[in-house]
Amino acid sequence: MSKAPAARRIGILGGTFDPVHIGHLRSALEVAEFMRLDELRLLPNARPPHRDTPQVAAHDRLAMVRSAVQGVERLSVDARELARDKPSYTIDTLESVRAELHADDQLFLVLGWDAFCGLPSWHRWDELLQHCHILVLQRPDADVEPPDELRNLLAARSVSDPTAMSGPAGHISFVWQTPLAVSATQIRQLLASGRSVRFLVPDAVLAYIEAHELYRVPN
Numbered sequence: 650m651s652k653a654p655a656a657r658r659i660g661i662l663g664g665t666f667d668p669v670h671i672g673h674l675r676s677a678l679e680v681a682e683f684m685r686l687d688e689l690r691l692l693p694n695a696r697p698p699h700r701d702t703p704q705v706a707a708h709d710r711l712a713m714v715r716s717a718v719q720g721v722e723r724l725s726v727d728a729r730e731l732a733r734d735k736p737s738y739t740i741d742t743l744e745s746v747r748a749e750l751h752a753d754d755q756l757f758l759v760l761g762w763d764a765f766c767g768l769p770s771w772h773r774w775d776e777l778l779q780h781c782h783i784l785v786l787q788r789p790d791a792d793v794e795p796p797d798e799l800r801n802l803l804a805a806r807s808v809s810d811p812t813a814m815s816g817p818a819g820h821i822s823f824v825w826q827t828p829l830a831v832s833a834t835q836i837r838q839l840l841a842s843g844r845s846v847r848f849l850v851p852d853a854v855l856a857y858i859e860a861h862e863l864y865r866v867p868n
């Protein structure tokens with residue numbers, strides 16, 4: 650009888666990535682290494698059409714994320730939300746990813762603290778932990794008081810050592826990380842005012858932005 654394959658450890662980091670920058674990438678790589686993930690997927694979110702600046706289409710955001718992680722061990726791109734014609738709920742994305750994995754594979758949804766605190770407003774949020782673990786990126790200077798609605802969940806599901814989260818899904822843990830002071834908003838503003846974003850994005854992303862003349866006008 651053949652031996653069952655070892656359970657894989659897969660992470661998902663969603664974002665608009667408009668554009669992807671070194672803050673995202675450095676944070677993703679640190680999490681992937683610290684958690685010993687086999688793969689951390691950067692998953693660009695679809696946005697409502699009225700919020701898309703006309704010059705940056707979803708396919709440009711996707712192309713930039715792809716070029717940023719090309720050749721980077723452990724980091725990959727998951728384009729499933731952009732393949733749909735409307736924004737997806739996270740629960741739908743998790744169900745879709747989970748359907749492609751082995752039952753024993755561990756799935757980690759990586760969220761910033763702010764996103765985590767907003768969880769109770771998400772569609773079918775109480776089902777998320779059936780499909781994944783939640784890994785909250787916490788910054789050392791952040792407020793650590795969760796909203797009341799999350800207190801019971803944390804009491805029941807949180808584990809202190811994130812690397813010890815066992816099973817395919819169901820736990821919450823925290824990783825402390827000092828983020829680089831870079832944001833996509835800052836990058837868009839620099840480009841709109843004709844300034845360089847060199848060293849804030851990977852060279853391949855910079856080349857893409859220049860070749861396609863992206864973010865030239867204020868948004």
Ligand code: ATP
Binds near residue numbers: 672673829830832
């Ligand atoms: P914007 O400035 O347009 O709001 P952003 O730079 O915050 O964008 P997002 O695409 O919204 O980027 O972020 C995707 C994910 O990456 C979020 O979970 C966010 O918390 C995280 N993130 C954003 N900037 C950084 C950073 N500098 N370091 C670590 N994580 C970051």
